Amino acid sequence: MTKKYASVDRCDCDVIHKDVIDHVRKEMPEEESLYDLAELFKVFGDSTRIRILSALAVSEMCVCDIANLLNMTQSAISHQLRVLKQAALVKNRRDGKVVYYSLDDEHVEQIIDQGMAHINEEE
Amino acid sequence: MTKKYASVDRCDCDVIHKDVIDHVRKEMPEEESLYDLAELFKVFGDSTRIRILSALAVSEMCVCDIANLLNMTQSAISHQLRVLKQAALVKNRRDGKVVYYSLDDEHVEQIIDQGMAHINEEE
DNA sequence: TTAACACATGAACACCCATTCATATGTCTT
DNA sequence: AAGACATATGAATGGGTGTTCATGTGTTAA
Numbered sequence: 001m002t003k004k005y006a007s008v009d010r011c012d013c014d015v016i017h018k019d020v021i022d023h024v025r026k027e028m029p030e031e032e033s034l035y036d037l038a039e040l041f042k043v044f045g046d047s048t049r050i051r052i053l054s055a056l057a058v059s060e061m062c063v064c065d066i067a068n069l070l071n072m073t074q075s076a077i078s079h080q081l082r083v084l085k086q087a088a089l090v091k092n093r094r095d096g097k098v099v100y101y102s103l104d105d106e107h108v109e110q111i112i113d114q115g116m117a118h119i120n121e122e123e
Numbered sequence: 124m125t126k127k128y129a130s131v132d133r134c135d136c137d138v139i140h141k142d143v144i145d146h147v148r149k150e151m152p153e154e155e156s157l158y159d160l161a162e163l164f165k166v167f168g169d170s171t172r173i174r175i176l177s178a179l180a181v182s183e184m185c186v187c188d189i190a191n192l193l194n195m196t197q198s199a200i201s202h203q204l205r206v207l208k209q210a211a212l213v214k215n216r217r218d219g220k221v222v223y224y225s226l227d228d229e230h231v232e233q234i235i236d237q238g239m240a241h242i243n244e245e246e
Numbered sequence: 247t248t249a250a251c252a253c254a255t256g257a258a259c260a261c262c263c264a265t266t267c268a269t270a271t272g273t274c275t276t
Numbered sequence: 277a278a279g280a281c282a283t284a285t286g287a288a289t290g291g292g293t294g295t296t297c298a299t300g301t302g303t304t305a306a
Contacts, residue, residue, distance in 0.1 A: 013186075013191075013251080014187065014252090016185050016187045017184075020184060020188055021184075023181070024178050024182050024184065024188075024192060025192060027182075028174075028180070029177055029239070033239065034174050035170050037242060038167070038168055038169055039168075040168075040238050040242060041167035042165075042169070043168075044164035044167075044168065045162075045165030045166075046263090046264075047161040048264075050161045054157055058147045058150040058151050059143055061140075061144075062140070062282080063283060064137065064282065065140050065147075068144055069144050072265090074282080074283070075266070075268095075284085076265055076266075078283060078284055079265075080264080081284095082284080082285085083264095094283095096282090097272075097273050097274065097280095097283075098283085107240065107241040111234075114237045115163050115234060118231075118234065119160060137282090139282085169293090169294075185252080187252065195295090196295080196296075196297095197253070197254095198253090198296070198297080199295055201254055201255080202255080204253095217253095217302090219252090219303060220251060220252045220304065221251095221253085222253060222254095
């Protein structure tokens with residue numbers, strides 16, 4: 001007979017409150033969602049990417065503009081834009097040689113604003 | 124005469140839209156805030172820490188409970204709780220030998236919920 | 247005070263990842 | 277077609293970080 005949940009073999013301490021553990025296990029989101037969530041926040045968790053997103057929240061920009069604004073190489077910016085695009089946080093359009101990037105949806109700004117609110121309301 | 128902003132010496136391409144760059148530079152948040160913001164999201168950007176926070180959103184728990192719930196060593200959990208505490212995302216109280224952790228404020232849940240909303244509304 | 251238990255912590259290691267460097271791709275101009 | 281320019285990308289590297297292991301700290305009970 002298989003156990004319903006993974007057996008606990010890594011924890012080197014005793015279960016203190018089995019009822020609490022069972023309750024939390026039922027109520028908290030699925031593992032997969034939480035992994036996806038961590039991946040999402042990981043993308044926000046880099047100062048270069050956050051600065052790019054904050055810039056794009058103000059205005060659409062091309063790669064060269066962003067590189068100049070942040071005083072970084074075009075290559076570094078391009079690599080990060082790739083990460084942001086894969087995470088569906090930015091989109092782009094090509095106009096001749098120039099590629100313009102912008103935020104993909106309004107959720108991005110909301111997440112940033114929520115984080116800002118947390119930071120500014122510390123006392 | 125010093126320049127108002129850091130000289131651009133890292134970018135290996137020309138400025139395309141100086142007016143856009145100047146505008147964005149005025150409108151976007153300060154560098155320091157963005158660094159702090161990245162640090163905050165960095166804390167959320169780990170699956171172990173996100174799972175801990177999600178669990179604590181359901182109920183206060185002791186270290187041993189969390190370790191059992193997530194099937195990880197008490198040491199690993201304790202290390203991550205330290206990170207979460209330093210980021211002011213969780214608080215704790217001691218009751219005898221047992222230390223109970225809980226979310227520090229309602230902002231934490233809001234940030235998680237905002238991220239969840241983003242993930243679930245993809246199509 | 248000694249043992250047992252819950253938790254914390256320092257060091258070491260393995261892995262991840264952001265940047266750099268070199269080069270490739272795509273587009274426009276002549 | 278060839279050169280110039282904007283951007284993309286692959287490989288390499290250095291720094292950061294999560295887990296493990298061993299051990300330390302704090303509390304309770306005998």
